[in-house]
Amino acid sequence: MFPKDRMRRLRSREGIRQMITETRLHPDDFVLPLFFDESIDSVKYTGSMPGVPTYPLSDAGKVAERLSSSGINAVMLFGIPRHKDCEGSGAYSEEGVVQNAIRKIRSCSDLIVMADLCMCGYTDHGHCGILSNGKVDNDLTLTYYGKIAESLAAAGAHVVAPSGMMDGQVAYIREALDDSDHSDIPIMAYSAKFCSSFYGPFREIARSSPSAGGRESYQVDPANGREAVLEMRRDIEEGADIVMVKPAMPYLDVIKQARSEFDVPIAAYQVSGEYAMIKAAAAKGWLDERRAMMESLVSIKRAGADIIISYFAEDAAKELEQ
Numbered sequence: 001m002f003p004k005d006r007m008r009r010l011r012s013r014e015g016i017r018q019m020i021t022e023t024r025l026h027p028d029d030f031v032l033p034l035f036f037d038e039s040i041d042s043v044k045y046t047g048s049m050p051g052v053p054t055y056p057l058s059d060a061g062k063v064a065e066r067l068s069s070s071g072i073n074a075v076m077l078f079g080i081p082r083h084k085d086c087e088g089s090g091a092y093s094e095e096g097v098v099q100n101a102i103r104k105i106r107s108c109s110d111l112i113v114m115a116d117l118c119m120c121g122y123t124d125h126g127h128c129g130i131l132s133n134g135k136v137d138n139d140l141t142l143t144y145y146g147k148i149a150e151s152l153a154a155a156g157a158h159v160v161a162p163s164g165m166m167d168g169q170v171a172y173i174r175e176a177l178d179d180s181d182h183s184d185i186p187i188m189a190y191s192a193k194f195c196s197s198f199y200g201p202f203r204e205i206a207r208s209s210p211s212a213g214g215r216e217s218y219q220v221d222p223a224n225g226r227e228a229v230l231e232m233r234r235d236i237e238e239g240a241d242i243v244m245v246k247p248a249m250p251y252l253d254v255i256k257q258a259r260s261e262f263d264v265p266i267a268a269y270q271v272s273g274e275y276a277m278i279k280a281a282a283a284k285g286w287l288d289e290r291r292a293m294m295e296s297l298v299s300i301k302r303a304g305a306d307i308i309i310s311y312f313a314e315d316a317a318k319e320l321e322q
């Protein structure tokens with residue numbers, strides 16, 4: 001017996017294949033993370049993240065203009081301050097590195113500027129919050145997150161993205177924004193943020209590895225899918241406008257689950273280690289970089305992400321324009 005239903009019938013021609021394509025990427029899907037370091041004068045590269053520059057603040061305008069013409073719509077800013085201290089004061093200073101970058105980018109482009117809201121890049125101990133007796137103090141940290149949110153919004157951030165995984169952070173930040181006349185600023189919450197080894201290259205760029213201990217006391221265990229969904233539900237109840245799953249590729253099941261349970265937009269962060277893996281294998285000639293990039297991104301969208309934060313954003317947008 002030969003099969004009557006031949007799946008291959010619809011795969012035989014390019015035009016038909018295009019007609020039945022279920023998931024299409026668009027440059028508007030992407031957000032490109034950008035790093036600004038207050039203490040450098042020229043672009044710097046990090047070994048584990050080929051093609052991802054750390055920019056001096058003086059380049060912000062130039063970068064914004066280049067990206068505006070590349071077709072991507074949004075950036076996510078991370079700052080590396082000149083000084084780190086136990087209170088992460090660079091994170092909420094009016095003249096902080098990200099606050100300055102936001103102002104410069106806004107003045108030279110129409111890009112949507114999202115700002116990561118956390119302390120690990122700003123504290124001398126590298127944790128995402130304030131320590132009391134050697135432990136991250138949840139509620140004390142919230143008061144700092146409120147200050148950071150206000151200062152990012154005052155500098156002109158269009159969206160704030162809390163990534164520190166403190167309990168109650170979304171509600172606290174919502175109130176801080178509303179009380180400071182920023183009720184129009186959405187919160188994109190890093191809600192399902194797993195305690196992942198795939199953040200390694202990012203921590204090299206941001207010099208944000210914790211000096212003692214890991215982040216398992218605040219980030220989600222990679223084994224826990226239900227707990228990640230619960231985190232997202234809580235954040236939506238607290239007022240999150242967008243919820244995020246991070247990393248993306250090892251957690252496509254969580255993205256899919258979020259898509260089926262929630263009606264808010266879902267973001268997914270293809271993190272530094274995911275990018276580095278593809279880059280490293282491609283550099284060795286072990287896989288085709290362009291195809292692996294597009295396949296990884298379309299998989300994330302197919303799983304259910306509306307917004308994809310990726311270091312490939314600019315290259316992928318170029319690829320889509322061809």
Ligand code: PBG
Binds near residue numbers: 128163199200208273
């Ligand atoms: C800050 C933050 C991290 C990333 C985004 N925001 C690092 C961390 O949790 O250690 C990682 C992003 C990446 O790996 O690309 N909390």
